[in-house]
Amino acid sequence: MDHDHPVDPERVAAARAGVLPSADAGRLAGLLGMLADPARSRILFALSAAHELCVGDLALALDASEDQVSYALRMLRLAGLVTFRKEGRMVFYRLSDGFPHQLLEHCLRQLLAIAVPDGDG
Amino acid sequence: MDHDHPVDPERVAAARAGVLPSADAGRLAGLLGMLADPARSRILFALSAAHELCVGDLALALDASEDQVSYALRMLRLAGLVTFRKEGRMVFYRLSDGFPHQLLEHCLRQLLAIAVPDGDG
DNA sequence: CGTATATCCGTACTAACGTACGGTTATACG
DNA sequence: CGTATAACCGTACGTTAGTACGGATATACG
Numbered sequence: 001m002d003h004d005h006p007v008d009p010e011r012v013a014a015a016r017a018g019v020l021p022s023a024d025a026g027r028l029a030g031l032l033g034m035l036a037d038p039a040r041s042r043i044l045f046a047l048s049a050a051h052e053l054c055v056g057d058l059a060l061a062l063d064a065s066e067d068q069v070s071y072a073l074r075m076l077r078l079a080g081l082v083t084f085r086k087e088g089r090m091v092f093y094r095l096s097d098g099f100p101h102q103l104l105e106h107c108l109r110q111l112l113a114i115a116v117p118d119g120d121g
Numbered sequence: 122m123d124h125d126h127p128v129d130p131e132r133v134a135a136a137r138a139g140v141l142p143s144a145d146a147g148r149l150a151g152l153l154g155m156l157a158d159p160a161r162s163r164i165l166f167a168l169s170a171a172h173e174l175c176v177g178d179l180a181l182a183l184d185a186s187e188d189q190v191s192y193a194l195r196m197l198r199l200a201g202l203v204t205f206r207k208e209g210r211m212v213f214y215r216l217s218d219g220f221p222h223q224l225l226e227h228c229l230r231q232l233l234a235i236a237v238p239d240g241d242g
Numbered sequence: 243c244g245t246a247t248a249t250c251c252g253t254a255c256t257a258a259c260g261t262a263c264g265g266t267t268a269t270a271c272g
Numbered sequence: 273c274g275t276a277t278a279a280c281c282g283t284a285c286g287t288t289a290g291t292a293c294g295g296a297t298a299t300a301c302g
Contacts (some may be wrong), residue, residue: 001214007211015182018170020233022184025159027236028229032162036153037290038146044151049139055249056177057127061136063143067289067292070250075290089248090128092212100235107228108149112141114221158260176279188262191280196260210269210278 023096034079039064039072043093047082048101052094153216160185160193162229164214168203169222173215 005014020028035041037088039062046061047053053061059069073093082095095101125182127133141149156162160183166173167182174182180190194214205214216222 004179007175008178011174012178012182013173015167015171015179019163019167019182022159022163024233025163028162028233029157029159031236032153032157032229033289036150038143038150039290041149041153042140042143042146046140050136053132053136054128057129057133058136060127061133061140066249066294068290071290074206074250086249086298091249098235100225100231103166103228103231107224107231108153108182109230110224111152112145113148114219115152154259160260186262187279189260192260194279207268207279212279 031079034075034081034109035104037072037075039068040076043069043076044081044095044104045108047093047095048105052085052092054090054092056090058093066090152200155196155202156225156229157194158193160189161197164190164193164197165202165216165225168214168216169226173206173213175210175211175213179214196231 035044042062042064043058046058050061055066055073057071059066059075062069073082073084077084081099082093082097083096084091086092156165160220163183163185164179167179171182176187176190176194179194180187190199193202194205198205202220203214204217205212207213
């Protein structure tokens with residue numbers, strides 16, 4: 001194996017101290033991956049703005065197919081990011097209780113600002 | 122098509138106002154997808170802590186294969202998130218100039234806190 | 243009780259992603 | 273000039289994730 005010993009041991013130590021453990025990085029990646037889908041992030045923004053929406057209205061607001069919205073909601077539900085309430089034959093979704101509205105809106109909009117204008121970065 | 126007219130027009134309007142345009146959501150998803158990889162996010166944390174590292178030291182610090190680090194760096198480079206400098210036969214990487222260190226560290230660690238303890242969320 | 247609507251579920255398909263491997267360039271050292 | 277090292281590139285492979293479709297469940301309405 002090449003590179004047996006560090007070139008700059010101090011900085012390697014600093015990096016080791018600042019880096020996330022693999023397990024944490026994996027969990028973080030899972031959450032980020034959940035956010036890294038246009039339909040899902042748009043749903044979160046929509047729910048943040050409207051507080052509560054049924055699936056059909058959500059599809060209308062996003063101009064997306066109900067199938068796509070339904071699948072996205074299924075994922076968000078499994079991830080624990082949204083909850084729902086049934087009323088008659090409709091299902092109303094909202095963000096989960098502990099959901100960090102401001103953090104997410106703030107961070108995602110900031111990240112959007114640094115995303116390259118075209119291409120997927 | 123079912124659900125021709127909104128159940129709650131006001132909330133649909135609110136959602137429409139607060140939701141990201143599809144194009145923006147796509148760009149955001151691209152960036153989040155770039156962050157949604159354990160190797161890449163750990164590299165960003167490591168570079169944030171050590172300021173600059175060569176590929177071999179990075180692999181040592183992360184306890185990862187150089188192949189994995191090399192591929193992750195390639196992606197981060199293409200995304201414009203890191204830059205490099207050559208010195209002899211080594212290549213030293215650092216975060217790009219406009220990189221929002223605090224924002225990222227802050228947000229990612231916050232997000233890690235809300236990520237479920239086990240499973241990938 | 244029967245039909246229509248709102249939503250969910252399960253499956254098959256396609257595409258994108260990360261990994262592993264072999265080969266290549268460029269620098270250092272003798 | 274030849275060998276060894278640091279890092280890169282291109283390709284093939286397996287896995288995963290999102291989409292689309294058909295059918296299922298449950299509620300409303302007559």
